[in-house]
Amino acid sequence: MTTESNVNKEESAQQSLIQHLMELRSCILKALLGVVVIFFGLIWFRNDIYTFVAMPLIQALPAGSKLIATEVTSTFLVPIKLTLWLSFFAAVPWVIYQIWLFIAPGLYQKERRLVFPMVFSSILLFYLGMMFAYFAVMPLMFKFLVGTTPDGVEMATDISQYLSVILRLFFIFGVAFEVPVAIILLVLMNVITVDKISSKRPYIIIGAFIVAAVVTPPDVLSQVAFAGMTIILFEVGLWIAKQLKRS
Template sequence: MSTEQPVEETFISHLVELRNRLVKASIGVLVVTALLMFWPGPSMLYDFIAQPMISALPVGSKIIATGITAPFLVPMKVTLVLALIIALPWVLYQAWAFIAPGLYQHEKRLVAPLVISSSLLFALGVAFCYFFVFGRVFKFINEFAPSSIAVTPDIENYLDFVMSMCLAFGAAFEVPIVVVILVRMGLVTLEKLREWRPYVIVGAFVIAAIVTPPDVVSQFSLAIPMWMLFELGLLVSPMFVKATQAPAEKAEG
């Protein structure tokens, strides 16, 4: 009994710490949500999200709402998603504060850069999709609409499309992180990845063809950055592996 009690107390203390971190992370998201509700407000936030499509539509055209509750629920959904994205650094900090005490110094040098860089790359992918891809994709698609058709996208369908595209680009921009992890964990060598370069390029175009609309603009806009980010991962991996080696690994080297 005397040996089991400390283990039970440690387990309970970890659960309490996890609960506290989850509560703090949730409060951070709620605070950001409340701030966005007051300024700029759900309506203005959706107008910002809809701007690339509005710019590509004929003058005077608007996005329509076919559902009764859609004009209220969809802007609220946008507000919640943006609040989560804005509060993501705070959420990740809480996760880091929970696991950091149990890590060695070299493990901290491994985890912290990955968490920070993956968050920045995801945000960069979303920004690239919104500011660079959307305007060109919507203009390209709408130019094919016959003159007898009035292009009036639905508010919910448009949001689903935007979120899926942003998620696809955000995930695609994580390619350097995947390369670094594969090399750091010893699952594949840097030389082997260089040999796989032609297959990676083909795979990037296949993935782009699957997750993007059937137009060459969006497909090339996703495939080419994935390829370039793969090359970036190849360049960064050796430096990252060297910087995060454990003392035993350095001694062996």
């Protein structure tokens, strides 16, 4: 009887694992489908999208200057690549929703109440980080870089190199805006106390500038903007964590 019981338990566990893997596969396929749908909806406007994203540099360049394409296929492939990345960024809420459907059944009610606002806040902050990079950092950064061009030198930026720079900026500023969420989660999960984080403030400030020097382009404006915003977001997250702990 014991042997049969163990066999039944093993079969049940295997069936449960297979069922979870099938559910995970379904969630992944639905998430990818969302990205594909958005991509095919945007692909017809790929050149307009690239022009819009390149506007901070175009406006900073001297009159008559343009971006260049140094490879034969760049004018075709680079806008498509940008559109694909933007499709993924736009589909993040849908992707997160699919992940939520997969993990939610295994969470307690209290955990669900905590996870949903954290996920919503994370998505919103990531988008705000991208917007901050586009509307605040990039215009100042490119104006500064164009202004440092030596006499007799024409600044002609390749469109694929520009894409690499702006995708990097979107990502690092999007991640930087997640600092408040990270602090709140660490405090609420009792990984670290508010007082302990506060005592580390000088190191965090220095660390923000060190990280800025490593991850941002080599110009003072973007580095200061990244470090300054990270410090502000750290203080905001710390303040919210204090309020939540008191309640």
